[in-house]
Amino acid sequence: MKDFILTLDDIGNKSVQNIETLFAQANGTLGVRASLPIRTGESTPGTFLNAFYESHDIVYGENAYGYAKQHQTMVNLFDLRSIELMIDGKSEFLLSDQSVVLDMEKGLLFESYIYETGDGKKFEYLLESFASHSERSVYAQKIQIKALNFSGVVKLVKKGRPVSVKKGEAFDPRIKNSSTELIQEGNKYTTQNSRLSIYVKFDSLSEERRLNEGESISFTQLYHISRENHFSSLSYDELKNKQVEIFANFWKSSDIEIEGNTRLQKGIRFNMYHLFNSAGRDGASNFSAKGLTGEGYEGHYFWDTEMYLLPFFIYTQPEIAKSLLSYRVSILPKAQARAKELGFQGALFAWRTINGEETSAYYPAGTAQVHINADIAYGFELFEKVTGDTDFIEENSTLIFETARFWLDYGFYSKRGFEIHEVTGPDEYTALVNNNYYTNKMAQNNLFYAARLANRLKSNEDEAKYWFNAAENMYFGFDQELQIIQQDDSFLTKEPWDFVNTPKEKYPLLLHYHPMKIYKHQVLKQADTILAHMLFDESQEQVNRDFAFYEPLTTHDSSLSRTVYGVVASKLGRSELAYRFFKEAAIMDLEDSQGNASHGIHAANMGGSWLGLIYGFAGLSYENGEIKTNNNLPKEIKSMKFTITIQGEKKHIIIE
Structure with missing residues (x-):
């Protein structure tokens, strides 16, 4: 099922930070960026726990009554992916080849790296990983290191370590440094101001071994990060089997098949994959604007959830929708x-x-x-x-x-x-x-x-x-x-913006x-x-x-914009324009068309791309107990099949 497989060839911007976002793994509670195993200066590793934040006083030059009082910033906790390696005493390596394969159908990430020492010794680093959907406090890794063209001593240390993040120099009010010093007492970590605590249990490895050419060393690691001081006892393989089963059920309820454009097919599945991964499940957390994939918007929850994300969950994963609404009640x-x-x-x-x-x-x-x-x-x-x-x-x-x-x-x-x-x-x-x-x-x-x-x-x-x-x-x-x-x-009394003389930059x-x-x-x-x-x-x-x-006056500077105009264009019979807006939304992060995917996914746009298909092209409505569709398919899409859940029953719909 190639349209469930995402590789580096599928993304437009192959910068280190973009890769870290797009291939990030999450489960609604825990999110881990797909950072390089051997870090470079560009790498921004990240591990986030939904709703785990630090607070700081907002300092105003001129304060006033009723102003917001405190920042809340989701904490970037640990680097769970990097490894310290020495090959015959050498610790500096050149990355000569890289393969990253995301199996969205199974919820698993496969990576392969070929590194080379200064004196020409090559080794392969294989990594299989996932954020467990059955045990949401667990991030799991299976690692193999293979000597390709040498025999020698391999020394390694693999453990989770606190992240120290340097704030970017570029001006952008949408991002903020999320590093913070945590107070550690044994396996308990507590924020200094918000006084929130987590408990951790990391499988750590420190080993020195001689490998002959062609030999390898293999091991699995489970990282547990939880608000409770008790942890899963399941093995790597048990967790992996449950992961595959959970994703099989997810796609049965939520998949959309479109015929006519394999790029868009992969794009919409990529979007739904991340929606499933970043939605809070516990009634005490919600859906951050960037999910659990990056630090943009500080991990905050906005109206995005109700207006752009919730319809997807209501129609395909109602229990998750209920959890998101329960957060609002809380x-x-x-x-x-x-x-x-x-x-x-x-x-x-x-x-x-x-x-x-x-x-x-x-x-x-x-x-x-x-x-x-x-x-x-x-x-x-x-x-x-x-x-x-x-x-x-x-x-x-x-x-x-x-x-x-x-x-x-x-x-x-x-x-x-x-x-x-x-x-x-x-x-x-x-x-x-x-x-x-x-x-x-x-x-x-x-x-x-x-x-x-x-x-x-x-x-x-x-x-x-x-x-x-x-x-x-x-x-x-x-x-x-x-x-x-x-x-x-x-609005109508104002001077129109001078779009003609506003350069694209x-x-x-x-x-x-x-x-x-x-x-x-x-x-x-x-x-x-x-x-x-x-x-x-x-x-x-x-x-x-x-x-x-209004459309000619709209810059679409917000990632939330195109999908809405696309749905309405569909309803108006403007199929060419609707298709263009949908296409831009479906592959926005894959193409990095907003230029800031490195900060995290554009979650609301991902939900919006679902709206573009279901509300727009399929013209779905549900009123007075009756499901109605209106065929608004553009000529570029030959057919569409999808499943929705109404009143507890799955309905399979085909639009041709």
């Missing part, structure tokens, strides 16, 4: 405290966080994105609709009610209706505006859902009347002259222009109004006009 008290701190009722979820507290130091593009409340509620609603698990929703109805209470307090009634002011929508190049269409549309949906749920449970029924009334009277701006929906009250704009320069123009970072059109029905004529207006 941090509800922090969201309630945040709303109270800012002077509002209900709950306000943090824009970027690990433990539930707001960590975004720049509130115009952080806290002001209050649409996250409605995004989370939307995720719960979709989960209930597709899975039929009403018990889970009803047990956690407080979350839905508390988000509705926030909207009722944050918005207000005017002559025009119920308005929501001073917010930032998905488009982060437009901040602190009134009546952002996406925000108002999502808030309306949140309020309707809360009202229906309250009436169903026969609780909070008096409040439900207010929620329903606010939703019914939600204000949406419309420009009569252009006949388009207004992104917000002020000035993108993404956020790295080259001050926010004041960007905010005063008509320019979008990503889909905003068009995202609302992807989620909610609107007349095709209206969506066509909006699409034609």
Whole structure:
């Protein structure tokens, strides 16, 4: 099954750090970058534990009430892959050949390296590894070192060691140094500020042996990193067998077969592989923006989970979806405290966080994105609709009610209706505006859902009347002259960005222009109004006009953008454009088209590529107990087969 195999030939940027990201192994709890066994200056080894972070005070030159107080940064823990080697006293080697093969079908990584000493002695280093999905505290390795053209003494030391990471010099607000000093007491490691602890158990090896030409030394290693001081007793082979079985079941439930482009087939499987690997499973962790493959965005959780990742899990892996939603339930008290701190009722979820507290130091593009409340509620609603698990929703109805209470307090009634002011929508190049269409549309949906749920449970029924009334009277701006929906009250009054005279090296704009320069123009970072059109029905004529207006103003500087425009293009019958957007999304990390895959995968885009196929090309919808599809396949794709799970039953769908 070659389309389940990823090699170095399949990736565009073969830099050391890109390879480390793309071939990283993870299991939702533990993630390990595929760093070189013999380190070079370019290598950035990394081992991450989901939701294990260090905190530091945010230092403001000018502070103000209610600003976020602390950074939270996922800790880069150990280098579990490097080895110390000496061949007849020589410890400096030249890498002369390298092979990296990821078997996505089985969840196993195979590597081969040929090293050479200064005096011409060659040896082969073979490595088989995986992050165990059956025992999530375990990273497993099987190693063989073979003398190719010499007989001599091989001395080796193989153990896990703390990572010391040097901060990169390039300016990029999306990354931050994640190294930290841990306090060690025996096999217990504790962060200094957040006071989180882990326990480790490493198989270490120190050996000196004479090898004759053609002989080899082989060994297996299990690295255990856990929040509990007890560890799996399973052997390497037992763990490997379970890994293969788990991945076989995963692909039965989640695989998508597309005929017509083997590159895209491999790309979509690569994306789903990483989605399965990085999703939290314990209800206390979630899905970091870069998964467990790198340090970008400090391991924070955003709205990405609910709007871009959750549909994939709801339709194919509902138990994982439930765990991701359970995380939101676990941090509800922090969201309630945040709303109270800012002077509002209900709950306000943090824009970027690990433990539930707001960590975004720049509130115009952080806290002001209050649409996250409605995004989370939307995720719960979709989960209930597709899975039929009403018990889970009803047990956690407080979350839905508390988000509705926030909207009722944050918005207000005017002559025009119920308005929501001073917010930032998905488009982060437009901040602190009134009546952002996406925000108002999502808030309306949140309020309707809360009202229906309250009436169903026969609780909070008096409040439900207010929620329903606010939703019914939600204000949406419309420009009569252009006949388009207004992104917000002020967007159409702004000067269009000068795209013609903006050189390509000035993108993404956020790295080259001050926010004041960007905010005063008509320019979008990503889909905003068009995202609302992807989620909610609107007349095709209206969506066509909006699409034609907003897409040319969109830079797609965010990796979250192309997939949304692609889905909507599919629904509009613009198959050529839809295919182009999907293609760019499906192989974004394989091609490193955003130029920063070295920081970690673009998880939301990976989820978005699934949306492009299922919501876009297949036109899937599920309403009132009925599955509907609409064949939007572009000419480049001859057929598509996929499996979804509805109300606990697997449905196999073919689009030709």
